[in-house]
Amino acid sequence: MMSAVVRMLMLLVFVGWLMMWVMLPTKTYKYSWMLTLANRLNSTYFREQGTNLVLFSFPIMFLASLGCLYLHFQKKSCSESNLTRRSSLDLWKRPLIVMNPLGIVSTMELVFAAMFIALLGWSLYNYLHVSFGHLHMHKVGEKVWQAKFRSVSLRLGYIGNITWAFLFFPVTRGSSILRLVGLTSESSVKYHIWLGHLSMVLFTAHSVGFVIYWAMTDQMALMKEWSRTYLSNVAGEIAFVLALIMWVTSIPGVRRKMFELFFYTHQTYILYLFFYIIHVGVAYFCLILPGIFLFLIDRYLRFLQSRTSVRLIAARLLPCDTLELNFSKIAGLEYYPASILFVNVPLISKLQWHPFTVTSNANMEPETLSIVIKCQGTWSHKLYQELSDSAINRLQVSVEGPYGPTSPHFLRYENLVLISGGSGITPFISIIRELTFQKARQEQQPDKNQKIPTSVLLICAFKNSADLSMLDLLIPLTSSSTPSDLSQIDLQIQAYITREAEQQQSLENTMKPLRTIWFKPNLTDSPVSPQLGPDSWLWLCAIISSSFIMFLILLGIVTRYHIYPKDHIGDSVYNYTFKTLWDMLFVCVSVFLATSFVYLWQKKENDKSEGMKVQNFELGEVREIERFDRQSVAETTEVHFGHRPDLERMLKEKNKKGADVGVLVCGPRKMRHEVAKICSSKLAKNLHLESMSFNWIHDLTQSQRVHVDPSYGHDNVTYVVYCFV
Structure with a gap:
């Protein structure tokens, strides 16, 4: 009242x-x-x-x-x-x-x-x-x-x-x-x-x-x-x-x-x-x-907030020129999937700030926060090269945020369709982790009033088969609160490789092992915390x-x-x-x-409540998690080579089933507009394009990019945003 x-x-x-x-x-x-x-x-x-x-x-x-x-x-x-x-x-x-x-x-x-x-x-x-x-x-x-x-x-x-x-x-x-x-x-x-x-x-x-x-x-x-x-x-x-x-x-x-x-x-x-x-x-x-x-x-x-150096726990390097940074955070920092974190690495540039989608989940990972960076511009390539070639044991990083929605609106639909192009898959990583957490919690504490999508279809388009390694990030580096098992949700992954003909190799053979770099803790660094x-x-x-x-x-x-x-x-x-x-x-x-x-x-x-606590993780335990992840992802993934997804056909099939379908898309403008036109059709009454904006910066700039691949498999651009913005 x-x-x-x-x-x-x-x-x-x-x-x-x-x-x-x-x-x-x-x-x-x-x-x-x-x-x-x-x-x-x-x-x-x-x-x-x-x-x-x-x-x-x-x-x-x-x-x-x-x-x-x-x-x-x-x-x-x-x-x-x-x-x-x-x-x-x-x-x-x-x-x-x-x-x-x-x-x-x-x-x-x-x-x-x-x-x-x-x-x-x-x-x-x-x-x-x-x-x-x-x-x-x-x-x-x-x-x-x-x-x-x-x-x-x-x-x-x-x-x-x-x-x-x-x-x-x-x-x-x-x-x-x-x-x-x-x-x-x-x-x-x-x-x-x-x-x-x-x-x-x-x-x-x-x-x-x-x-x-x-x-x-x-x-x-x-x-x-x-x-x-x-x-x-x-x-x-x-x-x-x-x-x-x-x-x-x-x-x-x-x-x-x-x-x-x-x-x-x-x-x-x-x-x-x-x-x-x-x-x-x-x-x-x-x-x-x-x-x-x-x-x-x-x-x-x-x-x-940007004056504080935050504590970086680990970095995971993928074979497709992609890396994941894992930060320590205080348990009181709450955020929802698809939030944005602005990152500054003084070693690469003291002025440049880059926005990245947060891929971690606040419920599943109460003490860590992670982002994924796809190498597309000078800044990201320098960072990847620095982590790959040098025996670096500490990396100074400052952040602003995270900023994002105030509730997980995507949970209200009966079914979900997630459509991504290239590195546009990153916001869906946190969404799938949230669904996994909510499903596990509902099994432990049934709640008739809470709705969770009964099925999730992830449609992702990549340029090359090496990009499939990004699917390994669907389950976090470590999870201390809830088991990370994709089998808990009805998840189907339809992966499309647009620039390669069909290969005979299995999915496990196309993906090389991830490389994890652990950083030494520094008492001058602080965990990521809310501004206030x-x-x-x-x-x-x-x-x-x-x-x-x-x-x-x-x-x-x-x-x-x-x-x-x-x-x-x-x-x-x-x-x-x-x-x-x-x-x-x-x-x-x-x-x-x-x-x-x-x-x-x-x-x-x-600082007083945290006591400048330093996070420690067992390396052997994480390796076991990574091996389980690869098996879990392989079981739910179907790979298609040499063509792009037929989005109109796939969405219309979902629409015919009669259940409310939440459609989220992140990728090139052409892909986003095609999905929006399909969802706005009078015949698509059960398709609801979620009003979550993942590509807000995509329409601002294509910095450091000379050629943009018109196919759905092109990777999103690394964007330059400086500390004054």
């Missing part, structure tokens, strides 16, 4: 916040509500920022804090059976559009995109309706059409601010707001891209429009104006140039061929934000403040609420006792740019102080 009340409260707050955006451009808001609210809220402590702080900043900060509390108590009280219930919105999540450059778009995404475009159109119409009714001639002899042209250019900038109010939410990895609506930052990156392109179209029209207006009215001197009492044109021009550079380098053709150019230019978003906020001023800054505020907290937490401890949502709530309150207190004190007195001494007016600089300073100081205190406190508690 309490959970339903909290959800309803959060929904009302969010709807109320959206309604304020709807009312913002109207006459009612400008000539009635704004005047009344300004008298009550624009006090001597906040001045012209008061109204926007209350109506646009506070609701989202309150929602983010309350959302953290909700997720914390939901995690404590809800069982996995409740987390995996089917939703009435599943029909809305089915693919509706499958096309480039949008990719796979569901009905729900299309509806919300249409609503957002409608909001922009509504806002532009009302802004122009109000402004055209009260036109101001800014120069003697100015014509009406010129004044209208200026008004349109100005209001396009206002509309661009709306896109910026949402721009940073999708890239805030630890966002409670995304979790509340069932999204992760990995699956939301495409929304950031859409919003980025849309905002640049609007801001380009805004900027070019003003330049044309100044040229028509002989006011080009205004381009060099940095006003002391109003907006700075120079700051806006600098921001536009920076944004234009970021936009051009983010075009898919440029980004994929010259990713590092795209990346480094994209880091100028810090400078862009600085000049953009100076240009729009303090009042409009408060409209977009929540997204920026929450992103800064998340970014600083990631920075703090086991109760991370609770502490994130403390950071968000305390930092925002601190920001308001600092802003109120300086405004009341420094800015306000100077604004009322004679005819003097406080420098408009300095007001904005105070706001940005207080945001940074508040985030830094609150986040640092909580993070360092939790890190101290983690």
Whole structure:
């Protein structure tokens, strides 16, 4: 009951916040509500920022804090059976559009995109309706059409601010707001891209429009104006140039061929934000403040976590130029299959951060965390070569994450079909391990309410038969809680070798033994741990609420006792740019102080509880596990040579059986789009394409890759992501 009340409260707050955006451009808001609210809220402590702080900043900060509390108590009280219930919105999540450059778009995404475009159109119409009714001639002899042209250019900038109010939410990895609506930052990156392109179209029209207006009215001197009492044109021009550079380098053709150019230019978003906020001023800054505020907290937490060197236990080298890294982790670190871990190896590069799917399972492996790296780029080849050739006994590694879904949604289906291309099999390793664990637990503790898929079909396409060795990773290096036996689940593996003709050798003969490298423990290394401890949502709530309150207190004190007195001494007016600089300073100081205190406190508690424990594993025991794995995998695998899988036929056969089938795909774009089209067919009523995004980075870059094999057997690219992202 309490959970339903909290959800309803959060929904009302969010709807109320959206309604304020709807009312913002109207006459009612400008000539009635704004005047009344300004008298009550624009006090001597906040001045012209008061109204926007209350109506646009506070609701989202309150929602983010309350959302953290909700997720914390939901995690404590809800069982996995409740987390995996089917939703009435599943029909809305089915693919509706499958096309480039949008990719796979569901009905729900299309509806919300249409609503957002409608909001922009509504806002532009009302802004122009109000402004055209009260036109101001800014120069003697100015014509009406010129004044209208200026008004349109100005209001396009206002509309661009709306896109910026949402721009940073999708890239805030630890966002409670995304979790509340069932999204992760990995699956939301495409929304950031859409919003980025849309905002640049609007801001380009805004900027070019003003330049044309100044040229028509002989006011080009205004381009060099940095006003002391109003907006700075120079700051806006600098921001536009920076944004234009970021936009051009983010075009898919440029980004994929010259990713590092795209990346480094994209880091100028810090400078862009600085000049953009100076240009729009303090009042409009408060409209977009929540997204920026929450992103800064998340970014600083990631920075703090990345300063720690984590403990690497072992590495397994496969004959197909693939390696598995196994880290020590604290038992309190919980994550779900298909989570993402960002990894930095200073020995290879001090700047490069690479995202990899976590292949371990938090239930089956409570004290270890593993990732699989397929050698495709310079960074991964150097790492593989370093581990293969040298007698290395310790490797310094830093991580960020893991980040991922908040529940194992794939458990709610009667059957599962997992489709992978090349190294796209990696997210399915953790899913199969989770299914094995859940099946074993259900046999020990039967639960009628908990659903587990009765059968699992893994369809994997590889280039060469050597890649079959990746199937050895389906069972972990070691498991201390649950036996690792693939026979516990009805698993069928259909492996396709696309570049080799059929061989007479058996599966055992095509796979060479794995090589395991054990690293010596180092007391300076720490196990992978949650950024804010086991109760991370609770502490994130403390950071968000305390930092925002601190920001308001600092802003109120300086405004009341420094800015306000100077604004009322004679005819003097406080420098408009300095007001904005105070706001940005207080945001940074508040985030830094609150986040640092909580993070360092939790890190101290983690170190104390763990006692810097060093993990030790018996090598002979692991070898026995590896031998059992090979036999178990061979018994469930059927290998096909010389062709690709007929996905349409295989999925339609599953659909005809009448049971609900969850379909998960990870591989080349062509494969993902083909599967999405099959699942969106009217005849495929029982096929449900899961909305788990494994290939979010695939659409960003194909760095260090000259040729992309069009077949399903091509391996995913190793992606370069640096510490600033």
